[in-house]
Amino acid sequence: MTTPQNTPAGAGQLILTPNFREAGKRYFRDFTPGDDFYEALIDMHRDLSDEQSERVNARLILLLANHIGDIAVLREAMRLARDAG
Amino acid sequence: MGAYVSPTYPYRSPEDLRSSPPQRRPLIVVGAGPVGLAAAIDARQHGLDVLLFDDDKTVSVGSRAVCYAKRALEVLDRLGVGEAPCAKGVSWNVGRTFVEEEEVYQFNLVPEPGHKRPGMINLQQYYLEEMMIARALELGADVRWQHKVISVQPQDGFTRLTVETPDGSFDIEADWLIVADGARSPIRRQLGLDIEGRIFMDRFLIADVIMKADFPAERWFWFDPPFHPGQSVLLHKQSDNVWRIDFQLGWDADPEEEKKPEKIIPRVKAMLGDAREFELEWASIYTFQCRRMKDFRHGRILFVGDAAHQVSPFGARGANSGFQDTDDLLWKLALVMKGQAPERLLDTYSADRTYAADENLMNSTRSTDFITPKSRTSRTFRNAVLDLARHHPFARKLVNSGRLSVPSFLVGSALNTPDTDAFAGDMVPGAPMDDAPVQAGGQDGWLLDQLGNRFQCLLFVDPATGVSDAQRTALAELSNGPIPVSPLLVCPAPLAAGDLPVLVDTQGLVARRYDARPGTTYLARPDQHVAARWRALDAAAVRAAVARATCNA
Numbered sequence: 001m002t003t004p005q006n007t008p009a010g011a012g013q014l015i016l017t018p019n020f021r022e023a024g025k026r027y028f029r030d031f032t033p034g035d036d037f038y039e040a041l042i043d044m045h046r047d048l049s050d051e052q053s054e055r056v057n058a059r060l061i062l063l064l065a066n067h068i069g070d071i072a073v074l075r076e077a078m079r080l081a082r083d084a085g
Numbered sequence: 086m087g088a089y090v091s092p093t094y095p096y097r098s099p100e101d102l103r104s105s106p107p108q109r110r111p112l113i114v115v116g117a118g119p120v121g122l123a124a125a126i127d128a129r130q131h132g133l134d135v136l137l138f139d140d141d142k143t144v145s146v147g148s149r150a151v152c153y154a155k156r157a158l159e160v161l162d163r164l165g166v167g168e169a170p171c172a173k174g175v176s177w178n179v180g181r182t183f184v185e186e187e188e189v190y191q192f193n194l195v196p197e198p199g200h201k202r203p204g205m206i207n208l209q210q211y212y213l214e215e216m217m218i219a220r221a222l223e224l225g226a227d228v229r230w231q232h233k234v235i236s237v238q239p240q241d242g243f244t245r246l247t248v249e250t251p252d253g254s255f256d257i258e259a260d261w262l263i264v265a266d267g268a269r270s271p272i273r274r275q276l277g278l279d280i281e282g283r284i285f286m287d288r289f290l291i292a293d294v295i296m297k298a299d300f301p302a303e304r305w306f307w308f309d310p311p312f313h314p315g316q317s318v319l320l321h322k323q324s325d326n327v328w329r330i331d332f333q334l335g336w337d338a339d340p341e342e343e344k345k346p347e348k349i350i351p352r353v354k355a356m357l358g359d360a361r362e363f364e365l366e367w368a369s370i371y372t373f374q375c376r377r378m379k380d381f382r383h384g385r386i387l388f389v390g391d392a393a394h395q396v397s398p399f400g401a402r403g404a405n406s407g408f409q410d411t412d413d414l415l416w417k418l419a420l421v422m423k424g425q426a427p428e429r430l431l432d433t434y435s436a437d438r439t440y441a442a443d444e445n446l447m448n449s450t451r452s453t454d455f456i457t458p459k460s461r462t463s464r465t466f467r468n469a470v471l472d473l474a475r476h477h478p479f480a481r482k483l484v485n486s487g488r489l490s491v492p493s494f495l496v497g498s499a500l501n502t503p504d505t506d507a508f509a510g511d512m513v514p515g516a517p518m519d520d521a522p523v524q525a526g527g528q529d530g531w532l533l534d535q536l537g538n539r540f541q542c543l544l545f546v547d548p549a550t551g552v553s554d555a556q557r558t559a560l561a562e563l564s565n566g567p568i569p570v571s572p573l574l575v576c577p578a579p580l581a582a583g584d585l586p587v588l589v590d591t592q593g594l595v596a597r598r599y600d601a602r603p604g605t606t607y608l609a610r611p612d613q614h615v616a617a618r619w620r621a622l623d624a625a626a627v628r629a630a631v632a633r634a635t636c637n638a
Contacts, residue, residue: 053462
C-alpha cells in the first residue's frame with residue numbers, strides 16, 4: 001500500500017488526504033488504517049451518556065489541538081468544520 | 086423476463102448405504118449449499134471418496150447470497166467450475182456511495198488490469214448451486230437428496246451419523262465429517278458447541294425485482310436517500326434482469342407486515358421514481374448476527390461456512406469466506422487422510438480460518454456500526470464523516486458502506502516459513518497469490534490457472550542463461566519427494582527447458598507483483614497461498630518449508 005505524501009505537520013497546511021497509520025502495523029488494504037481509527041473513536045464513547053460523550057469529545061479536540069499546535073492549521077480546520085454543514 | 090424454476094434432484098433410496106453393522110465411509114459432507122458442494126468437489130479433485138447428504142431436493146429458494154468475490158471465483162476456477170458462473174453472472178468492480186442524492190465515495194475493487202477475474206460477480210445463489218452440483222456429479226461425488234442427518238455421535242476415531250430419509254432412518258459412520266449445514270447448524274446445536282458474538286438490532290428487507298433497467302452494473306449504496314429517508318438502501322444487478330434492493334427498516338419494523346407485497350411495492354416504486362413495470366420475484370426480511378465458533382475443528386468433525394461463522398451481509402463476506410474455508414481445509418484433509426501429514430495439520434485449518442473469520446467479523450461489524458449507528462454520538466460522527474466526504478478525500482476513505490470481501494493474508498500461520506531474504510510488495514508468506522497474465526504452451530492464460538491442488542515451486546529464470554544443471558537437479562529432487570513439489574519456471578521470454586513447464590511472463594507482471602528476479606523461488610501451497618520464498622533455489626530449504634507447511638517438520 002502506498003502512503004500519500006503529506007506536508008509535515010507544522011508547515012501551516014491542513015492535511016486533507018488520508019493520513020492514518022500506526023507504527024509497526026502493515027496494511028494490505030487501504031481502508032484499514034482509517035477504519036482502525038474510526039472504531040477506536042466510537043469505542044471511546046462506549047457506555048457514556050450523551051452529555052458525557054459531549055464532554056469527552058471536547059477534551060479530545062483540546063488534546064489534539066495542542067498536539068497540532070500550529071494555530072493557522074487549527075483555524076483552517078475550524079473553518080472547514082463549520083462550513084461543511 | 087420470467088421467474089426462475091428450480092430443478093428437483095432425484096431421491097434415491099439409501100438401500101446401498103444401509104447395513105448392520107453400519108458402513109464406514111472415509112468422508113461425509115453434510116449440506117449441499119455452495120460451501121458443502123465446494124468441499125465435495127475439492128475432495129473429489131484430491132481423489133477422495135465423498136458422500137454428500139442434503140435434507141432438501143433442490144437448490145436455494147430465493148437469490149440469497151448474490152455477490153461472489155474475485156478470490157471465490159479463483160477458488161471456483163481451481164475447482165473447475167469458474168467459467169459458468171462468470172458467464173451467467175454480472176461482473177462489476179465499481180461501487181458508489183451516495184448521501185441523499187450526492188455521490189460521496191467510489192471504490193474500484195480491481196483498480197489495475199491483468200487479472201483473470203473481476204472484483205465481483207453478482208449471481209443468484211440457485212444458479213451457482215446448480216452449476217456446482219453438476220460439477221460434483223461429473224467428478225463422481227455421491228450426492229444424496231432428502232437425507233437429513235438427525236444425530237451425530239463422535240466416537241473414538243470416527244463419527245456415527247443417523248440419517249432420516251423417506252424410506253426410514255439408518256446409521257452410517259465417517260472417518261471424517263465436514264459440517265456445512267448453514268447458520269442454524271443443527272449438528273452444531275446437537276453437539277452443544279458454542280458460537281459467540283453480537284446480534285444487531287436492525288431489520289432489513291431484501292426485494293428481488295424483475296425489471297428492464299439500464300442502470301450500470303455497479304453497487305449503489307445510499308445513506309438517507311429521499312425515497313427512503315433516514316435509512317440506507319443498496320441496489321445490485323443480478324442476471325436475468327433481476328435486481329436486488331436492500332432496504333434498511335429499523336428494529337421497530339414489523340417483519341410480517343413488511344413482507345407483504347402491498348407494503349414492498351410502494352417502496353420499490355418510490356425508489357425507481359417512474360412508472361416502469363417490475364415484478365417482485367422474492368422478498369425476505371432479515372436480521373443478522375456477527376459470531377463464530379471458538380474452534381472449527383472438533384476431533385474428526387470439521388465445521389465450514391455459515392455453520393462455523395456468520396457476519397452481517399455488508400461486505401459479502403459470508404459465502405465468500407465459506408469458499409476460503411474449504412480452500413484451506415481440503416488439501417490439508419487430503420494429506421491427513423492419505424497418511425502424508427499428521428492430524429494436527431487440521432488444527433491449522435481452525436487457527437487460520439478463525440483468524441480470517443475474525444478479520445471478516447471485524448470488517449463487517451465496522452461497516453454495520455457505520456451504517457446503523459448505535460448511539461447519538463456514533464450517529465453524529467457518522468453524519469460528520471458524510472458531511473466532510475463531500476469535500477475532503479480523507480473523509481471519503483472513512484465512509485464505510487461495506488468493505489467488500491477480500492481474502493485474508495494469513496501472515497501469522499504456523500505453516501509459513503518466515504522470509505530470510507528481502508522482498509518488496511505484498512506476496513509475503515501466507516498471502517493469497519496474485520494473478521497475472523502469462524503464456525503457457527504458446528497459449529495466453531493466467532498464472533492462477535497454472536497453480537493449485539499440489540505444492541509447486543516457481544522458479545524465475547533469465548532467458549539468456551536458462552536453467553542451470555544445479556537448479557534442474559534440485560527441481561527433479563523436489564518433484565520426487567514424499568510430498569511432491571511440481572516445478573514451474575517463470576521467464577520473461579519463451580525458453581526451451583526440456584520437460585520443465587515454462588510460463589512466459591509476457592507483460593512482466595508476475596515478476597513485478599512477486600518482486601522477482603532471476604533465481605527467485607516461491608513455494609506455493611495447494612490452495613494458491615505463498616508458503617515460502619527465497620532469492621535462490623535451495624532444495625533443502627524448499628523441503629524444510631514443505632515439511633513445515635504440512636506439520637511434518
